[in-house]
Amino acid sequence: MSKVVEIPVGKRSARYRFFEILPFALSIGVVLGLVIASWVSPVFGAIYLLFIVIMSLVKAIGIMYRTVQGYNTLERGHRVNWRKRLEDLENAKESYERLAGTRSDAYEYKQHLQNLCMVAAAEDGYFPKPSEIYHAVIVTMYNESIDVLRPTFQSVLDTTFDKDHMIVVLAYEERGGEAGEKVAFQLEKEFGDKFKCFILSKHPDGIRGEVIGKGGNITWAGKNLQQKVKEMGLKYSDVIVTTLDSDNRPHRCYFDQVAYEYIVHEDRKRLSYQPVSVFTNNIWDAPAVTRVVATTNTFWNVISSMRPHTLRNFASHSQPLDALVEMNFWSVRTIVEDGHQYWRSYFYFDGDYEVIPIRAAMYQDAVLDDTLVKTLKAQWVQLRRWDYGASDVAYVGDYMCSKKRTVPRWDLFQKFVRLLDGHVTLASVSPIVAFGGWVPLLFRFESRDLLSHYLPQMVSIIQTIAALGIFVSIILSMRMLPPRPARYKKSKTIIMVLQWVLSPFIAIIYSSCAAFYSQGRLATGRYMEKFDVTVKAVKK
Secondary structure (H helix, E strand, C coil): CCCCCCCCCCCCCHHHHHHHHHHHHHHHHHHHHHHHHHHHCHHHHHHHHHHHHHHHHHHHHHHHHHHHHHHHHHHHHHHCCHHHHHHHHHCHHHHHHHHCCCCCCCCCHHHHHHHHHHHHHCCCCCCCCHHHCEEEEEEECCCCCHHHHHHHHHHHHCCCCCHHHEEEEEEEEHHHHHHHHHHHHHHHHHHCCCCCEEEEEEECCCCCCCCECHHHHHHHHHHHHHHHHHHHCCCHHHEEEEEECCCCEECCCHHHHHHHHHHHCCCHHHEEEEEEEECCCCCCCCCHHHHHHHHHHHHHHHHHHCCHHHCCCCCCCEEEHHHHHHCCCCCCCCCCHHHHHHHHHHHHCCCCCEEEEEEEEEECCCCECCCHHHHHHHHHHHHHHHHHHHHHHHHHHHHHCCCCCCCCHHHHHHHHHHHHHHHHHHHHHHHHHHHHHHHHHHCCCCCCCHHHHCHHHHHHHHHHHHCHHHHHHHHHHHHHCCCCCCCCCCHHHHHHHHHHHHHHHHHHHHHHHHHHHHHHHHHCCCCCCECCCCCECCCC
16 A cells, blocks of 8 residues: 555545645735734734834844845855765765865865764765766756747756756646657757657646646656666666756756755655755846746745755655656646645655755756746736645645554644744734834724824834835845846846835735735635646746
8 A cells, every 4th residue: 555645636634635725724814813913903903013023124124134044044055065075975975085174165075074974984886976976857848939948958967967867857738738748859959969868758648636737647657767767777766856947947067966865865755855945047038027036036035045944845855766767756636746745755754754954056947938927927827826726735734633643743743833923924914014104093983092093104113124024125136147147138137126116015915915815715715726827938
């Protein structure tokens, strides 16, 4: 009997339905709580609001600090010669004797020496050698143009990892039609001889039990990869699998860094590896709204990399093939297979599972379609799909209450609370902070309490302090920008600064509303069972 816990198909149990309704109910409850508290007493409403606003301010200060810290750590990680460090691991004892006593300010150099000492002291075969490690890269596509995909394959080719130890799988969809297949064949022609092996994986349409999404495609590709690895005589434990969307372009040191972390961690089957998603590929071409969304998402990923205890799989990530084979790869029953993979792995390994942060960027596209209207709609579609990650609340909550639970209850409970809090906060806090200051005043009647009278001014002052975070965002966003394309004038840089005045509106119209929409779909049982592919237009 498989240990993998799958999302139920069809009618859910009463307990499962309770947890599906819970995020939406709490999100609505947090907003209505302000109204109810203000109706009971304007003072109660004012206290309720101040509590939320002050908590938001504390979080904003923490976010500013973690963003700066994470950005600096990412930059230091990029400067490390990870290829050289892998070469050191090939003969750890000799390298340690050569390097011991040397001094260096290089990123985590002391940790590197400790790793060399640990590997050198272990018995032969306990730690794999870098020359034994293979990377398998699964690139997914549906109907994207070759102009989107070619730079992705080129970026993989430009990485510093040995290409004779790289297996590339192009996972395309039968439902993509002849046009998609033509692009796949063209990419095989251009890049097929550049790697150890190049595999075309065509995912059949209409497989029973699958939702229309990425999970089914990469799982089908993973099984094709498994067969090829078996034919090549490689051990599953020597192959690390990375999934890439069609626009994902890894930093040149990414695969070396993953291989390094894979080797020096002992319980490597129970680990996965998460890069920092940076949405800057086409940032100069995207309109202001999607630029702000993309940059905000970049900052969130930078922050997450600095909090390993809360880190989850997102978009592109890496996991060893032996673990994937045992777990039957990824879920084919959800449109958010990336974040869901964390929980599947966590349950499968009885709570002994961890995501290791990789201090390397995975460059991705901001949302961009042919017209502004289409782009704004596509951004909404992308965010509501991401926010459908609230479906994991029921998946986790139901397992937490199950008699078959094999993970530590307290550890799971803490993770469940963080998961639930993240989705409720995303939906409810922005509108409260933006408009909540006036709600207690609507219920003041003849009350003369000073607290509710001066509440809007107090909230405004706190909001002004919190707005200082925008200046930090502006500075970091400008430092992370790729070079300005020649087709744009210098005045475009000024627009990149002024765009941040849109952030309060975007937080409500996009982030909050998209979260409420997805949670509402879950609460009413109108499940999202189709992966809406984000259109990726290219400006030449």
